[in-house]
Amino acid sequence: MFAIVQCGGKQYRVAQDDVISVEKLNNAVGDKVTLNVMLISENGSVVAGNPFVNGAVCEAEVVAHGKGDKIVVFKYKPKKNERKKQGHRQPFTQLKILSIKK
Numbered sequence: 001m002f003a004i005v006q007c008g009g010k011q012y013r014v015a016q017d018d019v020i021s022v023e024k025l026n027n028a029v030g031d032k033v034t035l036n037v038m039l040i041s042e043n044g045s046v047v048a049g050n051p052f053v054n055g056a057v058c059e060a061e062v063v064a065h066g067k068g069d070k071i072v073v074f075k076y077k078p079k080k081n082e083r084k085k086q087g088h089r090q091p092f093t094q095l096k097i098l099s100i101k102k
Contacts (some may be wrong), residue, residue, distance in 0.1 A: 003100045004039040005058050011038065014097045019063060024091040034059045034096060040102060047102075056102055060095040080101050 002015045008023030027033060037056035043056045047053055067089040078082045 001040070001042045001059065001102060003037050003041070003056070005035040005037055005056055006052075007035050013018075014058065015101070016097055016100060018097045019094055020097070021092045021094050023093070025062065025093045027062045027093070029062050029064060031062045032098075033062060034058065035060055035095075037100070040100065041100070053102075056100075058100050059098045061098055063096050065091065065093050069085040 002013055004011055005014055006012075008025075010023070012022070014020060025033065035058040036053050037053045038049050038051060040053055040056055043075070047056075049056070062074050068091075069089070071088045071090075073086040073088060075086075
């Protein structure tokens with residue numbers, strides 16, 4: 001059994017006991033989160049929602065928070081001696097999928 005869930009404007013394919021990284025959520029570690037289910041597949045039968053499946057719930061637990069790898073943003077203009085170097089680390093939240101219910 002797997003499901004397509006939406007979190008932070010993105011869609012993820014999840015199954016029970018999966019650990020996924022999503023956009024940062026303002027929940028503490030150990031909190032339970034419910035995700036919107038867009039599609040459920042169980043034993044070959046597929047149920048798609050419009051946009052969400054009625055009555056379907058995906059429960060997840062916040063495992064950890066962190067930051068991704070550093071991305072270096074370097075802008076320059078040739079022949080003008082203009083240079084700008086900037087770094088960015090995107091924050092994320094790791095979720096463990098506890099259950100998917102129809």
